[in-house]
Amino acid sequence: MRSVGVAAMLFGSLAARSALAQATPPDAASLQKSQKGLATKAVEAAKSAASTAGDIFTRVPCLPAKGLKDISGSLPRVARRIAADEPVTIVAFGSSTTVGFGTSSPAYTYPNRLADQLRRKFPTSDITIINRGMGGQDAPEMMKRFDAAVLDADPDLVIWQLGTNTVVKGNASDIAATAALVEDGVARLQARGIDVVLIDPQYVPAVTAKTENAGRMVKLIGEVARLKNVSVFPRFEVMRQWHEVDKMPFDKFVIGDGLHMNDWGYACFAQLLGDTIIKSVGQVKAGVNIPSNVMTYRPM
Numbered sequence: 001m002r003s004v005g006v007a008a009m010l011f012g013s014l015a016a017r018s019a020l021a022q023a024t025p026p027d028a029a030s031l032q033k034s035q036k037g038l039a040t041k042a043v044e045a046a047k048s049a050a051s052t053a054g055d056i057f058t059r060v061p062c063l064p065a066k067g068l069k070d071i072s073g074s075l076p077r078v079a080r081r082i083a084a085d086e087p088v089t090i091v092a093f094g095s096s097t098t099v100g101f102g103t104s105s106p107a108y109t110y111p112n113r114l115a116d117q118l119r120r121k122f123p124t125s126d127i128t129i130i131n132r133g134m135g136g137q138d139a140p141e142m143m144k145r146f147d148a149a150v151l152d153a154d155p156d157l158v159i160w161q162l163g164t165n166t167v168v169k170g171n172a173s174d175i176a177a178t179a180a181l182v183e184d185g186v187a188r189l190q191a192r193g194i195d196v197v198l199i200d201p202q203y204v205p206a207v208t209a210k211t212e213n214a215g216r217m218v219k220l221i222g223e224v225a226r227l228k229n230v231s232v233f234p235r236f237e238v239m240r241q242w243h244e245v246d247k248m249p250f251d252k253f254v255i256g257d258g259l260h261m262n263d264w265g266y267a268c269f270a271q272l273l274g275d276t277i278i279k280s281v282g283q284v285k286a287g288v289n290i291p292s293n294v295m296t297y298r299p300m
Contacts (some may be wrong), residue, residue, distance in 0.1 A: 166213075183228060204254045
């Protein structure tokens with residue numbers, strides 16, 4: 001009886017192992033099928049997002065602002081390097097606008113969109129854009145990381161977005177102190193022959209609620225640019241025209257927090273900014289001499 005019991009136990013154990021072995025392949029196959037399903041869904045989602053991003057400007061055209069001053073000249077170092085098919089490094093320096101808060105995908109931040117635009121226009125050029133944005137910061141915090149975030153990258157161009165957080169916080173003394181900090185940063189870039197574009201605050205409800213502060217900051221950044229002979233992208237005026245001239249409701253280019261842009265806002269901003277660089281390269285290729293220091297607003 002004992003031997004029969006042992007045999008039964010052994011048979012039962014072998015049967016269990018056999019059943020387990022037979023069950024494993026279907027489980028693995030199911031897992032593989034499930035993984036393929038997830039991968040397919042991810043690809044489809046990416047394609048859908050790309051399609052949505054691609055038709056942004058067919059839904060609402062991205063038009064240049066009207067009446068802004070058009071002064072030739074611009075970004076000699078980066079333009080000459082692109083024209084010569086030499087590698088170009090651009091640092092996008094700033095706060096949450098540079099990080100891309102409000103976009104539906106990291107691919108739709110303004111630095112990434114700008115990189116895509118320039119690479120399409122100059123397919124033989126090796127163009128790198130490094131995102132050095134950090135949310136919530138403005139000039140004082142940015143200058144603390146200036147060396148590591150900007151200078152250590154040895155860029156050909158620095159696009160410096162600033163001012164919005166200081167405006168929203170509403171401290172007049174901080175606005176006044178911004179000038180000296182930005183002048184110092186620009187001077188350090190110029191000492192290395194690096195091109196500079198300053199980006200003033202965005203025109204959004206959180207900023208327009210601080211009308212006096214916003215006006216002061218926009219004026220201050222413009223004055224620093226004139227003093228240091230660097231470029232300014234007049235984002236505040238461009239976005240103001242979207243709302244007041246083109247009659248676009250804020251929710252067409254701003255997310256619900258009333259502060260950050262949406263995919264369309266970032267895309268149009270990047271495209272108009274990229275036009276500045278493209279025009280400069282075109283001037284170099286056409287044989288137009290661009291002085292090393294020329295004050296310019298974005299050609300609209």
